[in-house]
Amino acid sequence: MAKAEIRNRIRKLRFENNEMTQQELADRAACTRQTIVALEQGKYLPSLALAFRIAKVFGVLLEDVFEYEE
Amino acid sequence: MAKAEIRNRIRKLRFENNEMTQQELADRAACTRQTIVALEQGKYLPSLALAFRIAKVFGVLLEDVFEYEE
DNA sequence: ACATAATGTAAAATAATTTATACAATTTGT
DNA sequence: ACAAATTGTATAAATTATTTTACATTATGT
Numbered sequence: 716m717a718k719a720e721i722r723n724r725i726r727k728l729r730f731e732n733n734e735m736t737q738q739e740l741a742d743r744a745a746c747t748r749q750t751i752v753a754l755e756q757g758k759y760l761p762s763l764a765l766a767f768r769i770a771k772v773f774g775v776l777l778e779d780v781f782e783y784e785e
Numbered sequence: 786m787a788k789a790e791i792r793n794r795i796r797k798l799r800f801e802n803n804e805m806t807q808q809e810l811a812d813r814a815a816c817t818r819q820t821i822v823a824l825e826q827g828k829y830l831p832s833l834a835l836a837f838r839i840a841k842v843f844g845v846l847l848e849d850v851f852e853y854e855e
Numbered sequence: 856a857c858a859t860a861a862t863g864t865a866a867a868a869t870a871a872t873t874t875a876t877a878c879a880a881t882t883t884g885t
Numbered sequence: 886a887c888a889a890a891t892t893g894t895a896t897a898a899a900t901t902a903t904t905t906t907a908c909a910t911t912a913t914g915t
Contacts, residue, residue, distance in 0.1 A: 721834060736891065747874055752893070759872060760833045762901075764791060767853040777848055783837040806861065817904055822863065829902060832871075 720784045726755045728773045728780065744768040790854045796825045798843045814838040
């Protein structure tokens with residue numbers, strides 16, 4: 716299994732959604748702003764539950780926010 | 786935000802895939818059998834990375850393995 | 856009935872995610 | 886230039902996920 720990477724498009728999606736702030740995304744996804752900051756910077760991956768909640772905030776599929784690359 | 790649940794169809798998918806054993810799934814998804822056992826029993830949720838790897842083993846989308854319910 | 860494979864259970868240790876708090880830096884509007 | 890909002894940085898604590906190990910139970914084939 717080749718080393719996999721998971722990229723996210725959170726920053727992009729925020730700006731595509733009327734420049735939603737980190738704070739608003741955090742509130743709506745039920746996490747802290749620090750978590751959003753860390754995710755946008757690729758510090759770590761979100762839990763599956765948070766990944767689903769973030770996708771739901773933007774009204775897209777989880778796989779439209781997080782892209783798995785082999 | 787109503788309490789959300791995430792169900793998985795791992796057990797079903799294993800049997801639909803020629804009764805793949807827990808061990809084989811674990812090997813192919815690069816985790817231990819104990820993790821597969823725990824996931825099938827709903828003890829906890831997998832990391833996003835593992836969720837993606839499990840979906841890939843079955844050749845389906847992550848959202849076909851893990852179903853988010855508001 | 857027996858051997859083997861598959862699944863279930865449990866507990867401790869480690870790793871990863873998330874929160875909480877606080878402050879610094881940058882951007883935005885007036 | 887100023888105030889306010891937004892974003893960035895940092896670190897410790899708490900929570901959750903995963904591994905490791907070992908053994909028990911159940912199913913399968915002969």
